[in-house]
Amino acid sequence: MIENLMTQKAETTKAAESNNSDCCGPDCCSDTESSSENAATEKSTKLSNRDKSSAEIKEMVKQKYSKIALQSREMNASSCCGAGECSDEVYNIMTDDYESIKGYNPDADLGLGCGLPTQFAKIKKGDTVLDLGSGAGNDCFVARSETGEAGKVIGVDFSDAMIAKARENAEKLNFNNIEFRQGEIEDLPVNDDSVDVVVSNCVLNLVPEKLNAFSEMYRVLKPGGHFSISDIVLIGELPQKIQKAAEFYAGCVSGAIQKNEYVSLIEKTGFRNIQIQKEKVISIPDDILSKYLNKDEAASYKNSESKIYSITVFGEKSVD
């Protein structure tokens, strides 16, 4: 347990330092963003040191995604503050293509995911599904097409603006079995043992205290329930310049932890039958790399074992 807390503290500090210095991209740190960050800093000065770094990160993440909620998918892509397409090349490597997927709702797709958790989540008709960090509801609408009318989908997000957007999307379709609740993943507004399936897409990397998030997932799942979550993890230490380039490009890298650490937190929480259902390398386009690295450094990074991955991971809560 002490080891967990130490890991979390190290994670938190690393992510705080990285988030503090990275802002949201080389060309897109608006005054609004800086003043939001200042406000977040001011707000958290009264907190204790340990809480301060966690609270600060969360406040910055909240501000960032609240701003994104008010932008279209296209604006997010071009502003570097969303899915992070700062590249001259037209890439969309983080986000999987949802367009052909049953239940897809384009209004809910802000291009913020890094996988397709619902495709691996074994959702059955009538299930209660919980989506952590639901954003504008992208995965909730897909999950609803799996649960059908008899099921229920709950999305939780801490950004009021995201919740408002998601609710508006559900209202337009007259869906009354999708509910969006404002709240924190580390303290879910969901009853114990009440959910069949938890999904999440590109969110837990943003959460400083990941063990709390996994513990909350465990608490709300019914015995025998399971999760399938897509997220960003690292293998090997990224050189600092790459970390910066990746952060500018992908936005979800500074809070990402090592893949084995991620899986070990899931194991420590008590989940069983843990499986990596999908894994893909996130490559940083050459034009982005060239802004941060010279030719030799870029070649050396490309040939190294250190990489950023998108993974989709599965785990079950035991029946007893």
Ligand SMILES: C[S@@+](CC[C@H](N)C(=O)[O-])C[C@H]1O[C@@H](n2cnc3c(N)ncnc32)[C@H](O)[C@@H]1O
């Ligand atoms: C990268 S976006 C992904 C949104 C959505 N899953 C999708 O794929 O479109 C991350 C979302 O998680 C939310 N979020 C981040 N940290 C959170 C936390 N600790 N508690 C609740 N929501 C959080 C943000 O507000 C944001 O909407």
